[in-house]
Amino acid sequence: MDPDRIPESFPAPSFRGMQAEAVNDIRDSFDAGNNVVLVRAPTGSGKSLLARAIAGSARRAADAEPSDAINAYYTTPQVSQLDDVAADPLLDDLNIIRGKSNYTCILNGETETPVNRAPCAREQGYDCSVQHRCPYFSDRAIASNRRIAAMTLAYFMQTAGSNVFGRRDVVVIDEAHGLAEWAEMYATVNLQANTVPIWDELTVPDLTAESDPVDRTIRFAETLTDACERSIEPLTNRDELTPGEAARRDRLQEIRSELRWFITDARDPHSTTTWVIDQNYDDDSNNNEIAIKPLDPARYLSHTVWDRGNQFALLSATILNKKSFCRGVGLDPAEVALVDVDHTFPVANRPLYDVTCGKMTYDERDETLPAVTRMLVRLMAAHPDEKGLIHCHSYAIQSSLRRRLAELGVESRIRTHDNTNRDESLQAWLNTDSPDVFLSVTMEEALDLQGELCRWQVICKAPYLNTTDSRVSRRLSDGKWSWYRRVALRTVIQACGRIVRAPDDHGSTYLADSSLLKLFNNTQNDMPAWFRDQVDRLSTPTLPSFEEATTTVGRASTTESQSSSTPRSNDYSDKSNSNHDTDSESHRSTHPLSDVWGEE
Secondary structure (H helix, E strand, O other): OOOHHHHHHOOOOOOOOHHHHHHHHHHHHHOOOOOEEEEOOOOOOOOHHHHHHHHOOOOHHHHHHOOOOOOOEEEEHHHHHHHHHHHOHHOOOOOEOHHHHOOOOOOOEEEOOOOHHOHHHHOOOOOOOHHHOHHHHHHHHHHHOEEEEEEEEHEEEEEEEEOOOOOOOEEEEHHHHHHHHHHHHHHHHEEOOOOOOOHHHOOOOOOOOOOOOOHHHHHHHHHHHHHHHHHHHHHHHHOEOHHHHHHHHHHHHHHHHHHHHHHHHHHOOOOEEEEEEEEEOOOOOOOOOOEEEOOOHHHHHHHHHHEEEEEEEEOOOOOHHHHHHHHHHOOOOHHEEEOOEEEEEOHHHHEEEEEEOOOOOOOOHHHHHHHHHHHHHHHHHHOOOEEEEEEEHHHHHHHHHHHHHHHHHHHHEOOOOOHHHHHHHHHHHHHHOOEEEEOOOOOOOOOOOOOHOEEEEOOOOOOOOOOHHHHHHHHHHHHOOHHHHHHHHHHHHHOOOOOOOOOOOOOOOEOOHHHHHHHHHHHHHHHHHHHHHHHOOOOOOOOOHHHHHEEEHHHHHHHHHOEEEEEEEEOOOOHHHHOOOOOOOOOOOOOOOOOHOOOO
16 A cells, blocks of 8 residues: 555545545555554545545555555445445446346346356356356456455455455445444344245254353254255256256355354354344244344454455544444554544534424333324424425334324325335435425435435434344443444434535434433533534424414325325335334334345
């Protein structure tokens, strides 16, 4: 790495905001001998441009010895962020590669087959005559040979140990605040009927019945690994497989690899990973579900991330506590530099408003939700011509708000989604010119709502993690309440950044849960200075009364409904919610990052 090349590698024709200062500070941090630099840069600071500048400093082939690592990786956990990079003309030298399942085969008769199920994946020794034109292998060849290879974090981790994507000089991880959680999720082994093809052939014991569930799980994992091996052998010896057989083989190989990793790590007396075993056990059936979860899997990150480069830059707006973040990802804080980038958006353009209606905990939610619903109607009246986003936190809260708002006669201004149509519903809302209000779940990140796309939003609930999750409860039993609050604060800050995306942009964020005020009080020392400025200016807005709002919004909704001859782009039936949990303070039906993980 040549840190002096960072400023000259900045891809835009000129700097704006604090970008010049940021690239110089980053250069100086690497020049001081730090191999890892954290860049805490708020929304709108141009993190992707900073990432490109850092990647441009990687050692080049002309300057390297044969054994030296060269070039750079750019990776992000968010698929949408990678899509944004692909669409940015200033970043056109980031060569993007995605997982095989994102590409389709180009052979006759296979044009609807994903590459991971194509003949090359199904037939022994298949010699593809068009591999040089295959979209996947073409992108892979380009990315592997160019100076900057760009990929999702999932693909990056999956290619650890790959001969194609080996060690590089510089690794840049964008939106890196959730790196520890991503590693935990990716290293979790889920075993149940729909993930293990040979499940019905197994006798599944009660792993938690004994005093040491980890030891018993190791023994069961060894038995399952042997069973996978026996089932894989006849498939790998076949000359040709059907797509279904290829999928079965691949899944068995994945399970075998995941279990081997768990067994090796859990038996290693020097490993710092704590393994937590969850099981829904039914002795009368084989419908058991097992989750083998790691806590702080530093060793896993060592293999999949830290062994992949010489120097690292990790960028995010919400790396809130350097020491805590470093411990969670297996880094020594003393060997890591932190660069803070100031916010250049006027604080007056991104106000926070206190419209708290009570607590939204599971036990108190039923009493608070009617007041939240009335408040939403008042906010809709205060923003009659502007689109709004409601962060519902869970499908249970979303469903309740949708029903209550319909009862108040404002349903024609409301849009929702479920976990099967979130992208389509979001896009339909973005495309409309109507001042519709979108009831969302897990959209606090990876959403750019600049300008008139959205002018106001509501955070309905303090986004604490589910205390019934075994990893969360284990950490809290160890007294890690500061971690618990930081994760919630991080989500709030991410949510606040959705609607103000440029220095001349503006948008209002309303806080409906009184627990958010306590969260702010308990996390003042973890707040970036620019967000603390927002909290310090927290005020109570002047809004129309509920009676006036009901008349105003209700009349507008009725007029719109009568003038429309076609259905809205998303209906209001509750069919999608029947499969969601009832929000036992989880609050979410899926992992907070599930919308960006995706299958690679």
